[in-house]
Amino acid sequence: MKPKLKVRMVKSLSNRPHPQYRIIAGLGLRGVGSEVVVDNTPSFRGMIKKVLHLVRVEEVEG
Secondary structure, three states: OOEEEEEEEOOOOOOOOHHHHHHHHHHOOOOOOOEEEEEOOHHHHHHHHHOOOOEEEEEEEO
């Protein structure tokens, strides 16, 4: 099976540019401490790269 990415939001969105709000919402994160498991695809990896300073990522078996 392909590995997936577990993404956990560790920093707040306050005083961040609006596109970062949209990216976090697109990933399905709702606030600090929330986490989601997403597919390891180029589109999700690109989104994560834009907000890497706000999230913690680890690879999990899907």
